[in-house]
Amino acid sequence: MTHYVNPLHPSVHAENTSNYSTLGSANPISSLSASAFMIPNRRRLPQTPYTPSGKWKSTSGRMQPLRNAVAFDLNGYEKQGFSMQELCVRGEYALEQMMQGATDRVLAHAPHLRKITVHIRWPGYEHTEWARPIEVVTSRGPISRAALAQAIAINFARFCEKAQMERPQSPHWRIGHGGITFEKLVLISLWNPFEDAWQADVAVDF
Known part of the structure; x- marks a missing residue:
């Protein structure tokens, strides 16, 4: 039987108490194994990190992440992720109750950053290029964690x-x-593999 987590009222056990940090590790794809997921049939999507092609790549030499990763979690369930379907169907108030640090202005520490480009590099679909901009400064100020998550989920949809x-x-x-x-x-x-290029660390529930 698949373990179900109620997104609005998760039961938080002592071993799941979060030591939450606003910013996660720089490269979560390499730092968290599939065995870390509480749901047994959840598997990480293997994606190759984005790197620019051609002459720019060979001359710049800047291949390390420039900014730390932004994590998305249900309250009380650190490093377990957040359903993209929930992100698309829930409103702002509901997400504030469900998501850990939902209202955090996660990119406010980079005041010059106005826009990022999200790259999707799905295995087997590398020929289907997907690079879309997300405005990270809105009329209400720097984008919140919940709003950023919703924008990413819409891109994946x-x-x-x-x-x-x-x-x-x-x-x-x-x-x-x-x-x-x-x-x-x-x-x-x-997470941020290069310059203004960002990629989502994604898992699949089989």
């Missing part, structure tokens, strides 16, 4: 709509009917 119409180069992480659907996606964090 649209990517899944596009990808399911295409033929993957590998069947293992196929998107669409009989494969992986958007409802199975869990947003773990957002």
